[in-house]
Amino acid sequence: MSHTYDYPRAALTVDCVVFGLDEDDLKVLLIQRGQEPFVGRWALPGGFVHIDETIDQAARRELHEETGLSRVYLEQLYTVGDLGRDPRERVVTVAYYALVRLGDHRVQAATDARNAAWFAVDDPPRLAFDHDAILALALARLQGKVRYQPLGFELLPPKFSLTRLQRMYEIILERSLDKRNFRKKVLSLGILEELDEVEQDVAHRAARLYRFDERTYRQLVKDGFNFEL
Amino acid sequence: MSHTYDYPRAALTVDCVVFGLDEDDLKVLLIQRGQEPFVGRWALPGGFVHIDETIDQAARRELHEETGLSRVYLEQLYTVGDLGRDPRERVVTVAYYALVRLGDHRVQAATDARNAAWFAVDDPPRLAFDHDAILALALARLQGKVRYQPLGFELLPPKFSLTRLQRMYEIILERSLDKRNFRKKVLSLGILEELDEVEQDVAHRAARLYRFDERTYRQLVKDGFNFEL
């Protein structure tokens, strides 16, 4: 079946920049293309928006189909529609970025046998289309966002040490932070709950574990706040 | 001539939220619809993205066609594509917001005899489609943006008094500011150039006029900065 319109129409797609936090790296999830154009190149997971789904739904669906990920934090980033960004035809894409806890999600081989893999954000392979630019944009947004929203909830496991949280900020912001000042500030926010638990299996003094107080956390996210570090 | 595709495609449009600064109000530019759906209702200026223009170009073109405005500050806001937001068919719209100096631009009657007019943002008429939501989003973005970027350049005439600038912030942020603290802070940024001129035709002591130092201003915008008030 085919569909006919009076004027030519651009194809509408979504692309997702999925960030994950490693022990000491910020990673991005890429898939290897199985078809032209750019066969074999790595690219952001994404695909066409169906006529009967919202753009958000399309992003979640594509992400799930291509990487097996679901229930991730997902936010719209930017819409790019430059001429010639896809050699085949006019394609406008709505870019999203997502945050996932790396431990949680085993990335599955994509449905159609394309590879999916994590790459360090500061050393990605050459990407298909204008996906380098989209990745750069997403990274900038993430670095901006971290200043006025506590992102830990989305990127860290449920229980974590303060050192782990600090490392998260250091990795995202790409600079080191003072331990005492960091702790003072983050504890003063009142979104951390101190647990009666410590790290296991470490070859040194074990760190106390914390978790986010979801109520306070959501409230803080809603109100916006200042988290300069 | 008609165009045929294997799968149905959404129509792609742009909509612009144009803000202007009045003596004592933040205004938004609306046009009155001349056709179904929503004939007679007010709506954001906008229209279809052509196949051979970028989305940004489309936004500028539509803005010019429908309101006569050109050379305005324009920034992409968000893309909305909920099902049923247009009763006719699936329409995805990329929303933009623009800032203009009200004095500069006489708003022309739109090309096709639709009315164009400014409305106070806090008391707009009922809008067509989901344009209320888009307007609310744009307003929130503007209020957020004012905290880390000095917006005066886009909204004020070339020469202005400090009181005028302060009123701009008060109008956008919807709260009053302390005169002395405001002056201290804004002057400390070093983006204002003191002129040897004062207001004319006022029935009281005339205020000294300033203008933005464009170099420093652009630099500051680029670096980002903190302008909590």
Add this chain to the structure above:
DNA sequence: TTGACATAGTGTCACCAGTACACTATATGT
């Protein structure tokens, strides 16, 4: 010309948040 008016323009002090900085505590492993 003078007085009423309307807005311009100016400084200080208290408080809090951000920053720089170094040592002790506690667990493991040999």
Add this chain to the structure above:
DNA sequence: ACATATAGTGTACTGGTGACACTATGTCAA
């Protein structure tokens, strides 16, 4: 028990923020 590796803790300085009230200068009308 000792080496090692990381956890955990407090203080002093400084700069920015916020609260606050009076004088200066022009217009206009009586």
